[in-house]
Amino acid sequence: MIYTITLNPAIDKTIFLDSLKKGEVNRIKKSIKDVGGKGINVSKVLKVLGKESIVLGFLGRDNKKCFIDFLEDVKIEHDFIIVDGESRTNLKIIELDCDIHTDINDIGFSVGEESVNLLLNRISSLNEDDVVVLSGSIPSGVSNDIYKNIIEILNNKNVKVILDADGKALIEGIKAKPYMIKPNIYELKNIINFDENNMDSIIEVGKKLVNQGIEKVLVSMGEKGSLYITKNDVFYSNPLKLEVKSTVGAGDAMVAALAYGIKEKLLDQEILRLASACAFCAVITEGSKMLNKTTIETIKQQITINRR
Ligand SMILES: Nc1ncnc2c1ncn2[C@@H]1O[C@H](COP(=O)(O)OP(=O)(O)O)[C@@H](O)[C@H]1O
Numbered sequence: 001m002i003y004t005i006t007l008n009p010a011i012d013k014t015i016f017l018d019s020l021k022k023g024e025v026n027r028i029k030k031s032i033k034d035v036g037g038k039g040i041n042v043s044k045v046l047k048v049l050g051k052e053s054i055v056l057g058f059l060g061r062d063n064k065k066c067f068i069d070f071l072e073d074v075k076i077e078h079d080f081i082i083v084d085g086e087s088r089t090n091l092k093i094i095e096l097d098c099d100i101h102t103d104i105n106d107i108g109f110s111v112g113e114e115s116v117n118l119l120l121n122r123i124s125s126l127n128e129d130d131v132v133v134l135s136g137s138i139p140s141g142v143s144n145d146i147y148k149n150i151i152e153i154l155n156n157k158n159v160k161v162i163l164d165a166d167g168k169a170l171i172e173g174i175k176a177k178p179y180m181i182k183p184n185i186y187e188l189k190n191i192i193n194f195d196e197n198n199m200d201s202i203i204e205v206g207k208k209l210v211n212q213g214i215e216k217v218l219v220s221m222g223e224k225g226s227l228y229i230t231k232n233d234v235f236y237s238n239p240l241k242l243e244v245k246s247t248v249g250a251g252d253a254m255v256a257a258l259a260y261g262i263k264e265k266l267l268d269q270e271i272l273r274l275a276s277a278c279a280f281c282a283v284i285t286e287g288s289k290m291l292n293k294t295t296i297e298t299i300k301q302q303i304t305i306n307r308r
């Protein structure tokens, strides 16, 4: 089974306005809401790809219904630890005049030690064939080394872990050597300094991480495409020129393809092709709505992968 772990779920509220004027009253043209948070988004894409997954993590008691209703509606299994308070709402601002997309992500609820222990116990029951996705920010009350602790538990059981995190959670997490990581270029820059305009420099950083014991590193570079670095290969997925509707969930769509690829034992090149197709499909989809499988298949045919 694939388990996705979302410690800090979110309702993504996307608002569309002509342009954001700081210090003034702004009028919204249109707004949409999606149930999100990184792990939940990964499970949504896995569902579209035809793979079952179970969503674990924390959920705020006060608005848990909208998450649970949505997941049950799309038939995604879940087993959350319910905590006091409300799961956050993250604001995604789209300025139509200048096509600038801005994310404002809330801190979220606070989680107590007892809830953390309940989650760690749940994770301890996973087995060798399982794949685990750990992604997103860490809520307050939870230590920055939670991902490191979880990876250590799972590595001891030979469970493959994909880590998609930022800042201290990523720095700590990679110390435990997860099977895969999917940093975007900014997340990677936060942990190691390199020249982001030089592809060889990015590859060198990826190889360094692989030499430290992380098997595969997928570096996503927004509109510049992505690099997949493994022990023996480096593949580059070329960007596609698309009408960008929302980049929210593009990284999560890639992570879903990584988990799918592990389970289906796909070749690295095919994993990258699928990851790119899912990401591009997310980019042409409004908010973080469910993707369309046929669109993913169509985009897949247009993707060029080069060995570097
Ligand atoms: N503006 C864009 N134009 C085309 N593709 C994009 C764009 N933004 C993201 N993507 C696609 O989505 C992938 C993930 O996006 P990225 O911004 O790097 O990750 P994250 O969503 O994790 O921050 C990219 O590698 C690319 O394939």
Ligand SMILES: O=P(O)(O)OC[C@H]1O[C@](O)(COP(=O)(O)O)[C@@H](O)[C@@H]1O
Pocket: 008, 010, 011, 012, 036, 037, 038, 039, 041, 090, 105, 135, 136, 137, 138, 166, 247, 248, 249, 250, 251, 252, 253, 288
């Ligand atoms: O946990 P974080 O880092 O605040 O991120 C949460 C946000 O990430 C998302 O999962 C989108 O992530 P990506 O754009 O990186 O795929 C949103 O649904 C959510 O609002």
